[in-house]
Amino acid sequence: MVEASWLVFIVASLVLIATPGQDMILVMSRSVAQGAAAGVATAAGVSVGLIGHTAILYRPQPDPARRRIALPAAR
Helix, strand or coil: CHHHHHHHHHHHHHHHHHCCCHHHHHHHHHHHHHCHHHHHHHHHHHHHHHHHHHHHHCCCCCCCCCCCCCCCCCC
């Protein structure tokens, strides 16, 4: 049963990878409507946007062993 689940997962993953998303549809439509230069410019813009979003969302997590917990003062 595990092998069958793994196979279904692999097939589903490959289908999702091969399916064009919104970015690919945007690049293709701009290329068809306005030419190859517009398509390349759109692809470059999409790539810069993805890199920008990744850079904004990436934050190194602090080491939990070095984190100090402030305890309230005793009364």
